[in-house]
Amino acid sequence: MLGVLCNGRISVKVKGRVYKTAVSPAVVYGAETRPVKKAQETLDVAEMKMLRWMCGATKMNKIRNERIEGTTKPVENLPQHCACGTAFDANHAMVCKKGGFVCIRHDEVRDLNAKMLQEICYDVTTEPALLPLDGEHFTRRTANTSNDARVDVSARGFWTRGQRAFFDIRIFDPMAVCHRELSLEAAHKRNEQEKNRNFQERIQHVDHGRFTPLVFTTSGGMGPEAVRFYSRLAEVLSEKKRQPQSSVMAWMRCRLSFSLVRSALLCLRGTRSSALRPVSLAGMDYEATVVESRIDQRLQ
Known part of the structure; x- marks a missing residue:
């Protein structure tokens, strides 16, 4: 049975079915002779160990149990296939660009941070354009050299008085294929480094500002730079509002969490089918339409 649960080529969905069909009944049968409390503890520990085997995650990856449970427990009433042609599940919903829900999630977090920055x-500005290049060369090959380059938010006076601060947001799924082999800390660091390679050198030497990548997970986790950003934001807001910094930080984290939860539900439940073609009203015969659809009979 370990050959199935630990096989990386088998999907988590198939492993879950094998676990429910063969493994779970055997474990429950073996725990029947034990005291109830002890049996429940044994079952919980065994189940979590099995779930970690199925996901290929160990304690060295520093992944919390809640995250493992959310990955393996199926979401009910989901479609079998996505409009993009791929098998649909919760992990695919978080990364599929069909329907524009990933962009909506990004824009919602961007607007939320911009609104909080306006307080202090x-x-x-949202989506500010960077200054055009005039023959500048950068040491990093991945630096963004487009004259139409933009970041998500800019604000003046956040880190240093009078200096313009630039922020670019990325929300990633930690259970995506490209992140499954990485610890959560390493995944945050890699996404922050990609953003820094794209914008940091250009903003520092051309726009004479300071760049900060804001990296979040789909479940609300934050990278080190985002934690530093929110700590600074909570500190200044608490001074301005004359309220405890801990309360301000808790409020901001709650707002961010609700924003990401709404976006996750939209990614899961929103329709990705093609939009219906608008009906032209020019030349429409309203009387014939009413008769054909029998609207007049329904209204009587």
Whole structure:
């Protein structure tokens, strides 16, 4: 049975079915002779160990049990196939760009951060264009050299008085294929480094500002730079509002969590089918339409 549960080529969905069909009944049968409390503890520990085997995660990966449970427990009433042609599940829903829900999730977090920055900064702008290049060369090959380059938010006076701060947001799924072999800390670091390679050098030397990548997971986790950003934001807001910094931080984390939860539900439940073609009203015969659809009979 371990050959199935630990096989990386078998999907988590198939492993879950094998576990429910063969493994779970055997474990429950073996725990029947034990005291109830002890049996429940044994079952919980065994189940979590099995779930970690199925996901290929060990304690060295520093992944919390709640995250493992959310990955393996299926979501009910989901379609079998996505509009993009791929098998649909919760992990695919978080990364599928069909329907634009990934962009909606990104824009919602962007607007939320911009709104909070407006409380303490001035000249807050969303999607600001960077200054065009004039023959500058950068040491990093992955630096963004487009004259139409933009970041998500800019604000003046956040880190240093008078200096313009630039922020770019990325929300990633930690259970995506490209992140499954990495610990959560390493995944955050890699995404932050990609953003820094794209914008940091250009913003520092051309726009003379400071760049900060804001990296989040789909479940609300934050990278080190995002934690530093929110700590600074909570500190300044608490001074301005004359309220405890811990309360301000808790409020901001709650707002961010609700925003990501709403976006996750939209990714799961929103329709990705092609939009219906609009009906032209020019030349429509309203009387014939009413008769054909029998609307007049339904209204009587």
